Amino acid sequence: MAPVTPEVLWAQRSNSVDEAKNVIFLTLNTPDVAKPEIKLTATSLSFKGASSNGKDYEIELEFFDEIDVDNSTHSHSGRGVYFVLRKKEAKEEYWPRLLKDKRKYHFLKTDFDRWVDEDEQQEAAADDDFGGMGGMGGMPGMPGMGGMGGMGGMPGMDGLDLSALSGMGGMGGAGGLDFSALQSEMGGMGMPPTGPSAMGLPDDSDDSDDEQPPELVADETPKA
Template structure:
């Protein structure tokens, strides 16, 4: 009997972010079809339990432009939408299963998405490069053997909420991410006392 990993999702006008939270996944297989069918399977844990799921996304995706990163704690996917438009829900039919949740750390509302976000640099790993590997249709990922993926190869440890910040290149940071520290009243009073 298989289990379901926790899955988080968020969207932009042109992308869907899917994060599969599964630490130390072994033999991960990810399949993305242009019609929007996303399939995942891997084993994890001391007893090598099988984790898998299949979801049918609301609309079509561009497999060639989509990217994936397999980290120590999760598998992070950036799915490029075929058509740049906001989806009113993730799945084509019905409500998302209980293990699929909104990723509020990456979520941006439609009216707040004023320009391209600073996207993650996944080292050029795209779905189309995995086309004939594994037995899961158009694109399989039969493990990490020799691909140089993970936190050591990428220089990042992609964990829960810091994925986007850790992988963003400094020169790509959006101006609104710069936060200036306001003066605290105590600091102003201390400055006056020293000037006296």
């Protein structure tokens, strides 16, 4: 079987002062390759690997400019290989392209999860991880969901007892829902009261005698 050229995704950053932010992000989509053969030089990258489904991946890339091999890193997962390649020359300008050859290659694509325009890279620097693709977890560009802390960021939600909602049955007619329990929980959340009194209207639930109709009195006038 002839070797298969893997899909290659790339993005970049440039910085003339901080060399750690003068890098190429490179991803080779080679799923299920257990033991890839990788050779990285200052001007090129070669990759070979056999997948569990019988595909043999192979590719050779000649870079537009030199990279610093000693300060470049890569990691491998079941979905592919991820590189952070340090550009050897630190400068503000982007590389005009990834490869030395100007031809268009069908397998080479922009990594839109990592790409930012050259004049916007300073704003994006805070979201970048230049320490070896940390946090990717085999899924480039997928930030973690940490920090929600059980909805701690939502005011008043800490005291909500979700068991009070257990009888809602998917909201199907609200069968079994204890509204008194729910209203009690809502009060603990700092939510405003509901009902006529909350709007300044008379409360119809007051059954005092003052609001009963007057009793009928028999007409005792003598008849002529």
